[in-house]
Amino acid sequence: MSEEDITAHDTPVTPELGVSPGLGPGPGPGQEALRVEGISKRFGPVTALRDINLHVRAGEVLGLLGDNGAGKSTLIKIITGFHRPDSGRILIGGQEVSLRSVAHARSLGVETVYQDLALVDELPVYLNFFLNKELTVGPFLRHGAMRRQAVDALAEVGINIPSVGAEVRALSGGQRQAIAVARAVNTAAKVLLLDEPLAAMGAREGGQILRLIDRLRQRGDLAIILIAHNYSQVMDVCDRVNLLQHGEITFNRPTAETSVAELLELVHAEYRTA
Ligand SMILES: Nc1ncnc2c1ncn2[C@@H]1O[C@H](COP(=O)(O)OP(=O)(O)O)[C@@H](O)[C@H]1O
Ligand SMILES: [Mg+2]
Numbered sequence: 001m002s003e004e005d006i007t008a009h010d011t012p013v014t015p016e017l018g019v020s021p022g023l024g025p026g027p028g029p030g031q032e033a034l035r036v037e038g039i040s041k042r043f044g045p046v047t048a049l050r051d052i053n054l055h056v057r058a059g060e061v062l063g064l065l066g067d068n069g070a071g072k073s074t075l076i077k078i079i080t081g082f083h084r085p086d087s088g089r090i091l092i093g094g095q096e097v098s099l100r101s102v103a104h105a106r107s108l109g110v111e112t113v114y115q116d117l118a119l120v121d122e123l124p125v126y127l128n129f130f131l132n133k134e135l136t137v138g139p140f141l142r143h144g145a146m147r148r149q150a151v152d153a154l155a156e157v158g159i160n161i162p163s164v165g166a167e168v169r170a171l172s173g174g175q176r177q178a179i180a181v182a183r184a185v186n187t188a189a190k191v192l193l194l195d196e197p198l199a200a201m202g203a204r205e206g207g208q209i210l211r212l213i214d215r216l217r218q219r220g221d222l223a224i225i226l227i228a229h230n231y232s233q234v235m236d237v238c239d240r241v242n243l244l245q246h247g248e249i250t251f252n253r254p255t256a257e258t259s260v261a262e263l264l265e266l267v268h269a270e271y272r273t274a
Contacts, residue, residue: 032094033058033223034079034110034191039088041074048074050247052088058190059220061213063238063255064227065263071247072227073115076193079225080112081105093190109190113197117180121169125161126150128168129183153186154179158215174205178212185216192216192224198233206230210237231260245270 032055039052048071056062066072077083079090081099089096092108099105102112119128126143127134129150135142150164159178161171168176177197184192194213198206214237216222228234234241235255243251243266251258251266 030060031058032056033092034225035089035091035094036075036079037089037091039075039078039085039090041071041078041083041085047247049078049085052247052249054242054249054252056191056223056225058223059217060240061217061224061226061238063234063241064225064244065229065231065234065241066244067267070244072244073195075244076112076195076225076227079105079191080110080193106187109188110193111184111187111189111191112193113177113180113184113195115195115199117176119168119176119180122167124165124167125154125171125179126164128179129153129164129186131183154182157182157185157212159212172205173201174208177201177205177209181209181212181216185222189222192222194224194226196227196229198228198230206233213237231263235260243267 035055037053039049040047041049052071052075054062054075064072064075074083078085078099081102081104084099090099091097092110097108099108118131120131123131126147126149130146135145135149147164154161154164157178159175159182161175161179168179171179181192181194181197197209197213201209210233213224213226216224217237217239226234226238235258238255240252240254241258241263242249243263245267251263
């Protein structure tokens with residue numbers, strides 16, 4: 001099985017946000033899906049986040065850049081209901097929420113794909129797709145229905161896995177990532193959080209995931225936060241970029257109004273003055 005198995009439909013990049021009307025429920029294109037205000041978080045003596053303000057709209061991909069230890073994962077874990085912030089507010093679709101758990105955040109439309117993907121190697125693709133929400137009739141698993149729905153859901157996001165009956169362990173890193181993303185958005189997701197989806201991937205597989213993210217953007221109803229290390233990939237796929245340095249957001253600008261060189265300069269300046 002090759003990397004080509006993730007079908008890469010090259011779709012034109014639409015400069016305007018959210019183009020297709022009639023997308024069903026959820027925030028309309030361009031509407032604010034998530035806002036974070038004044039979030040701080042300490043772990044004992046470590047201040048992981050300090051007065052974070054961040055927002056992302058439906059149909060927008062926000063890139064979150066920052067060195068190791070900057071606080072990116074902590075911020076994602078707060079938005080996904082895993083950690084409680086020490087202070088600050090979170091608004092989803094304009095409503096202030098107090099997230100009690102990951103399940104609570106999910107019920108409000110916040111879905112996260114973590115770095116470890118949470119896939120079970122020994123299970124076929126379709127059972128991974130329905131992990132912890134298997135379709136059943138009485139005591140029996142509805143294998144056929146789950147297979148069909150997994151095929152449809154993967155096709156809908158433009159992923160071609162030759163057989164959803166294949167064990168996940170047989171798949172490439174890009175295919176695994178694509179399955180985890182497709183599973184996350186096969187819900188009533190309004191906000192999708194991707195923690196370093198490109199980390200362990202070569203340029204080619206990474207490109208396939210970037211195209212998947214671009215297709216999800218074009219749905220227009222989903223707000224995406226993408227954590228990444230590769231600045232040029234962020235410039236390619238994101239509408240806007242935030243830089244997180246030592247727990248603070250130090251930069252917020254549309255990607256069209258910045259450059260890889262400028263971002264690198266900001267990060268390097270940090271070391272010169274340190
Ligand atoms: N559960 C935790 N307990 C203690 N310290 C933590 C915990 N999680 C993160 N930290 C610390 O908070 C800071 C930010 O970490 P993290 O959010 O993982 O950064 P990043 O994802 O940007 O690499 C680091 O100093 C890290 O050691
Ligand atoms: Mg991290």
